[in-house]
Amino acid sequence: MPGADRSIIAHRLAVDPNHRPVVQKKRYLANDRSEFVKKEVNTLLAAGHIREVKYPEWLANVVLVPKPPAWRMCVDYTDLNKACPKDPFPLLRIDQLVDETAGSALLSFMDAFTGYHQIFMHPADEEKTAFLTPDGVYCYRVMPFGLKNAGATYTRMVARLFQDLLGKSMAAYVDNMLVKSREEIKHAEDLADCFQVMLRYNLRLNPKKCAFAVQ
Numbered sequence: 001m002p003g004a005d006r007s008i009i010a011h012r013l014a015v016d017p018n019h020r021p022v023v024q025k026k027r028y029l030a031n032d033r034s035e036f037v038k039k040e041v042n043t044l045l046a047a048g049h050i051r052e053v054k055y056p057e058w059l060a061n062v063v064l065v066p067k068p069p070a071w072r073m074c075v076d077y078t079d080l081n082k083a084c085p086k087d088p089f090p091l092l093r094i095d096q097l098v099d100e101t102a103g104s105a106l107l108s109f110m111d112a113f114t115g116y117h118q119i120f121m122h123p124a125d126e127e128k129t130a131f132l133t134p135d136g137v138y139c140y141r142v143m144p145f146g147l148k149n150a151g152a153t154y155t156r157m158v159a160r161l162f163q164d165l166l167g168k169s170m171a172a173y174v175d176n177m178l179v180k181s182r183e184e185i186k187h188a189e190d191l192a193d194c195f196q197v198m199l200r201y202n203l204r205l206n207p208k209k210c211a212f213a214v215q
Helices: 031-047 078-082 094-101 123-129 150-161 184-200
Strands: 050-052 060-067 070-075 106-111 131-133 136-140 170-173 176-181 211-214
Touching: 031 050, 031 060, 031 070, 031 131, 031 136, 060 078, 094 170, 094 176, 106 184, 123 136, 150 170, 176 184
Parallel strands: 060 131
Antiparallel strands: 050 136, 060 070, 106 176, 106 211, 131 136, 170 176
16 A cells, blocks of 8 residues: 655654653553554554554554454553644535435446555654554654544545545545445446545555445
């Protein structure tokens, strides 16, 4: 998953310089949870999404959230988020998107594959995302889940890349995208326009969460 080029979008952390960095006290994990974290870390390393870091000023703990049949690995960025102002980039209203979609002949629902990880962190801010695991300390090279303004950054990217399609043949809410066509015969053409943008900017979809040509 190559991710969007940094010249197009990169996530920056506007950390308040007057806010002292926080190193969270180490939390211990049960053996089964520790093994799960090790596997997740190896997967992220293999994908190039994280790298090892030494002497970070900010350090957070790993948190496992239940996601049957196992867990989802998250990072407790509570302290880091407190030091960052809120990005005011507006999210669209769901009811407005529904109203604009009503009356379409065909719809295609698309979900970005691990969407946030398709945006890189700004190199200067990578080490601020450092987190502690049983095997060492790592930081994210891509935008992790749990950061205060991650949703706004992703929404900004979608608005920038699909500006010619949004409000016409497309609608989007963060990493959920919809291609809509008033006439069935035009749906393949509308999908092609969307896919051309995705190919150009290296965006990837999760086929398990996509549904095409739904009436």
